[in-house]
Each structure stands twice: as C-alpha cells, then as structure tokens.
Amino acid sequence: MKKGTLFAFVALLALMLVGCNSKALNSDGKKYIIATDASYAPMENMDKDKIVGFDVDFLAEVMKEAGINYELKNVGWDTLLESVKQGNEYQGAISSVSITDERKQTYDYTAPYFESINMIMVKENSTVKNANDLKDKKVAVQISTTADTIMSGIMGMDNANLKKFDSNAVALMELEKGGVDAVVADIAIVREYLKNNPNKKFKSIQDLGSFTPEYYAILLPKGSELKAKLDPAIKKVVQSKVYVEIYKKWFGEEPKVDNLLK
Missing domain, CATH: 3.40.190.10 (Periplasmic binding protein-like II)
Known part of the structure; x- marks a missing residue:
C-alpha cells in the first residue's frame, strides 16, 4: 500500500471511530x-x-x-x-x-x-386513615409541590393549618418536634425517612382515592x-x-x- 493511500486510510479509520463514539461527545x-x-x-x-x-x-x-x-x-x-x-x-x-x-x-x-405517588406520614398512634381526615389537622408540605397543590385543595388554599416549607427535610423536622400532625410527600421520601428512623414511631398511609400516580x-x-x-x-x-x-x-x-x- 502506498504511503499516501495508507495515510488516507488511517485518517478515514479515525473518522469512523469518532463517529462510532459520538455518544461520548x-x-x-x-x-x-x-x-x-x-x-x-x-x-x-x-x-x-x-x-x-x-x-x-x-x-x-x-x-x-x-x-x-x-x-x-x-x-x-x-x-x-x-x-x-x-x-x-x-x-x-x-x-x-x-x-x-x-x-x-x-x-x-x-x-x-x-x-411516584404522594403518601401521608403520621405518628403510629394517629387516628388519621386518609387525606380527608387531615382537614382539621396541622399538615406540613413542601411548597410548590404536588403535595402542596393536593392538600390546598382538600384543606383550603389559605388554611393556616397547612404549613408550607422550603424543603421536605424541614417539613419532616416539624413533624418530629410535634409542630404538625402529618406530612404529605412523595412515596420515596416517606419510605426513606421511615427506613432511616425506625425508632421515631411514625407510619405511612397510602390513600389511592386522594393521591393518584404521578410521573x-x-x-x-x-x-x-x-x-x-x-x-x-x-x-x-x-x-x-x-x-x-x-x-x-x-x-x-x-x-x-x-x-x-x-
């Protein structure tokens, strides 16, 4: 193979390899x-x-x-x-x-x-069974989330008992110290908290009537x-x-x- 032809072949091969690896670029x-x-x-x-x-x-x-x-x-x-x-x-x-x-x-x-889907988290001895039971309770949510939207619809947009926080972490802290009766948040958040805090005696409630699957x-x-x-x-x-x-x-x-x- 002539040197010039070899050079052209190598250059073409390099271009082909770049093309094959385009996902990395x-x-x-x-x-x-x-x-x-x-x-x-x-x-x-x-x-x-x-x-x-x-x-x-x-x-x-x-x-x-x-x-x-x-x-x-x-x-x-x-x-x-x-x-x-x-x-x-x-x-x-x-x-x-x-x-x-x-x-x-x-x-x-x-x-x-x-x-995903929203869930309710309350103390183990709570009598709450579904979202409608939260109407007269103090509830924490993260502001501007679907939990906020759903609970605003159930409790009323201007309900002072609906506590809106900048993060779920703060909402969960509010439940821990007894400032609210429940937290409503995505299932992954609730499950993770319960898994990591088995001694704090909280439970989760799934209400498929009020909370439908989200994506x-x-x-x-x-x-x-x-x-x-x-x-x-x-x-x-x-x-x-x-x-x-x-x-x-x-x-x-x-x-x-x-x-x-x-």
Whole structure:
C-alpha cells in the first residue's frame, strides 16, 4: 500500500471511530447546566460535597446515551423553578419534578422516567386513615409541590393549618418536634425517612382515592432543544438493565416501568 493511500486510510479509520463514539461527545460542544434541589433523599441529596441519589445516577446514564456534556448544580426549589423557566443560567432540572397540566403551561417536559405517588406520614398512634381526615389537622408540605397543590385543595388554599416549607427535610423536622400532625410527600421520601428512623414511631398511609400516580420528568424551558435529544435517550435507559440496577440500588426493589413506556 502506498504511503499516501495508507495515510488516507488511517485518517478515514479515525473518522469512523469518532463517529462510532459520538455518544461520548457533544456534537455542538456545549455544556448544559442542570439544576436540582438536593434535599430529597433518596432521589437527590448531598453526601458531604457531592450530589447523590437515584436522579443523579439516572441522569448520568441518560446524558451518556444522548452524548451530552452537562453539569449538575444544587439550588433551592423555588430558584430551580424560576431559573429553568427563564432558561438562561439553567437549561433544565431533574429533581423529582412531577408532570402536571399547570406546569405544562410554563415548561416543557421530557418523557417520564419515574412513577411516584404522594403518601401521608403520621405518628403510629394517629387516628388519621386518609387525606380527608387531615382537614382539621396541622399538615406540613413542601411548597410548590404536588403535595402542596393536593392538600390546598382538600384543606383550603389559605388554611393556616397547612404549613408550607422550603424543603421536605424541614417539613419532616416539624413533624418530629410535634409542630404538625402529618406530612404529605412523595412515596420515596416517606419510605426513606421511615427506613432511616425506625425508632421515631411514625407510619405511612397510602390513600389511592386522594393521591393518584404521578410521573417525574426532566423539566425544561419552553421550546428547549434538549427535549428532542433527551426523549429517545430516556426511553432507552428506562427499558435497560441499567435502570433496574439503579432502581434496586436506591429502593431495593424492581421498578414499575409499564406506564412509563406507553
């Protein structure tokens, strides 16, 4: 083989290898900044100076599959919602964000990646059996969450007994010290708390009549270019063995994915 031909062949081979490895590269060279509120264990929380959790591991697999360069930053919940709406500093958010019709008016969502539902947590000796029993109780929720929306509908938007906090961690602390009778939060949050605090004598209540299944997705600004890039990657990861492994790592059980793939 002539030297010039050999050089051309090597160059072509290099280009082919780059093409085969395109998922590991960012086609436009852009880094996307993704926000999270890392106070939502086991979905996302701080372990010293590192953000960890189901959402963190899942996002890493999705971005690898999509070939997107990104950085995950911890911000407050309200800041997250407002910043993603503007789309300047943060180009998306993954933080156990439920898909709602109200939010769809302001944001775009990716394909869903997680099925959840709200639960009630009360003291073991509580007589509360469902959400309607909370009407005359003091209830803690995280502000601007679906738990906030549901309980505002049940108790009244301006009900002084509905205590709204910046994070579920603070809401749970309020229950611990007896400032409220119940906390309403996502199932993953309630289960994680009960698992880690078996001696505090709390219990969970599932009310399928008041709380219907919800689906988490990555939150995006309206018209975001990321949706077309992320949706196929999310669907592929959700169907993969990696998703099962990540789910088992954080929840110790098999995931439910049938409704995510409809």
